[in-house]
Amino acid sequence: MKIALLGYGKMGKEIEKIALQKGHSISFKISTKNKEELDKISSQNTDIVIEFSSPKSAFENVEFCLKKGVSVVCGTTGWNENKAEIEKLVLDNNQNQTKNLAFFWASNFSIGVNIFLEINAYAAKLMQNYDNYNVEITETHHTEKKDAPSGTAITLAETILKNYNLREKWQLVEKNTPSNSYIKNNNIPIFADRKEDVKGKHTTIYSSNDDEILLTHDASSRQGFAKGAILAAEFLKGKKGLFGMKDLLNTNSL
Secondary structure (H helix, E strand, O other), X not given: OEEEEEOOOHHHHHHHHHHHHOOOEEEEEEOHHHHHHHHHOOOOOOOEEEEOOOHHHHHHHHHHHHHOOOEEEEOOOOXXXXXXXXXXXXXXXXXXOOOOOEEEEOOOOOHHHHHHHHHHHHHHHHHOOOOOOEEEEEEEEEOOOOOOOOHHHHHHXXXXXXXXXXXXXXXXXXXXXXXXXXXXXXXXXXXXXXXXOOOOEEEEEEEOOOOEEEEEEEOOOOHHHHXXXXXXXXXXXXXXXXXXXXXXXXXXXX
16 A cells, blocks of 8 residues: 555654555655645545644644545544544545545554453453442653643543443543542543653552552553554555444454
């Protein structure tokens, strides 16, 4: 496939490496330094756009490529308030046009993370029977990550909430916040931290007066995310509609 990389930072470079290893070609490598190149993307020179940019530019990037008739795989988080517009654009196009158009979004493309989410879904079903435990989520990422909490932490919280009736919503919480403030509001607290060169670490903690149960995923490299993004691009070939990691992995319990 001819793949355009929209966002050519550390993740974009890792995706490029995996794509070339798998026999794909790169039609464009676009960053803030050559944003004008975006105008050249078309369905004639590009099969799929893989978008890993920033929360501020993701919506416009994705919208532009879809309107050009090019399907998009997007891993940028922090722009969820606009995602419904993108989904409507795809569905309206597929209803009125003959050309297939697809949009694949995931907060995290790592296969390991998505297995981690499945484990958390199962654990939440078990833990809702024991109200003496408090639940919280911690996430740590590199200092370049702009959004907090991470999209993966939000997905993790939403996964737990679907299977755990002792809490109603999640809440981003500053360090040293008294626990009674979020427990009283029936929230799952998410504690976000930013440190140098941390690829991504997420932990769910169930704690009681007697013990703690910790479930952790700790990424050691960006390769797992890059491989998942390429798998998503290959998965979209010839498809139309809206997709995510549950479709790719054929998991339905999240």
